[in-house]
Amino acid sequence: MLPNRYDFREAEPRLARFWELNNVYGYDPTGSGQHFTIDTPPLTVSGQLHIGHCYSYTQADVIARYRRMRGDHVYYPMGFDDNGLATERFVEKTIKRKATEIGRDAFIDACLELTQQTEGRFETLWRRLSLSVDWRYRYSSISHDARRVSQWSFIQLHRQGLTYTQFAPTLWCPECQTAIAQAEVNDATLPTRFATMAFRLPDGGILPIATTRPELLPACVAIFVHPDDLRYRHLIGKTASVDSGAFSGAPQLAVPILADELADPSRGSGAVLCCTFGDSTDVRWWHTHHLPLRAVIGRDGHMTDLAGSYAGLTVQHACKRILTYLEETAQMISEETI
Structure with missing residues (x-):
């Protein structure tokens, strides 16, 4: 018999546990039939999630559920981009110290500790929203495997003669003391x-x-x-x-x-x-x-x-x-x- 009122605080965690225990969203790479991959850009670990993240990932989740209903084997992992300038700046703001002040090794340790904590919070929220992600395939760009793949790819390009060094101008941040990508620049129109x-x-x-x-x-x-x-x-x-x-x-x-x-x-x-x-x-x-x-x-x-x-x-x-x-x-x- 259904209760008079739906208690989402009780029902949603219970159903999420059921889905996880029964591997409802698990991906079977050996399964027969069509396989469908969702390669969403990994979240940048540079702050907190907001309602915009929920909206955008809901769209991907709708597609994942639709493809499962059609009988596809859906590969839907979740990743975190925690190997870049945005994460370094996030860590510096959080610990209130510059990387140059504490040294390379200590700063790497601080990055690893803080990113793991932050990514844990991100995963908790995504699970609470019941995104149909196969969490067994969670990855991060700072992981050993990700870095090895990146290094391997560069070595292959180098062996093919597709890499070069050149003295040339670049976008430079005098505060971070590093070259930056155009995507990391916020343009603003100011009076001059x-x-x-x-x-x-x-x-x-x-x-x-x-x-x-x-x-x-x-x-x-x-x-x-x-x-x-x-x-x-x-x-x-x-x-x-x-x-x-x-x-x-x-x-x-x-x-x-x-x-x-x-x-x-x-x-x-x-x-x-x-x-x-x-x-x-x-x-x-x-x-x-x-x-x-x-x-x-x-x-x-x-x-x-x-x-x-x-x-x-x-x-x-x-x-x-x-x-x-x-x-x-x-x-x-x-x-x-x-």
């Missing part, structure tokens, strides 16, 4: 200063150039214009200079004026600084035109010796100081906030 400065030409004329990155002036290696821009076609092959005594270690910074179709005549003055490196276009020009490399921002996020008297300043501080210098030396044409 749009400054137009005066570069001097050999005949005494002025070439106006606008930039939002004045701190990269010490890293300027060229100026680009569009080859069809009639305003500047006669300047291609010549040089332009700016008084840089305070921020480059030399009285003047003189660079060649080159032509490239990537220069947009409608942006700013149409003449573009190429600094190593402000964006991906700078990287392309550096490669294509065989330009020199001037690394003016160090791995610690501070200006290098190439910045002259501004060496050691933060990027933000150097930006303000260079703008002030340009104004004081009458090299600033205009400035606005965009």
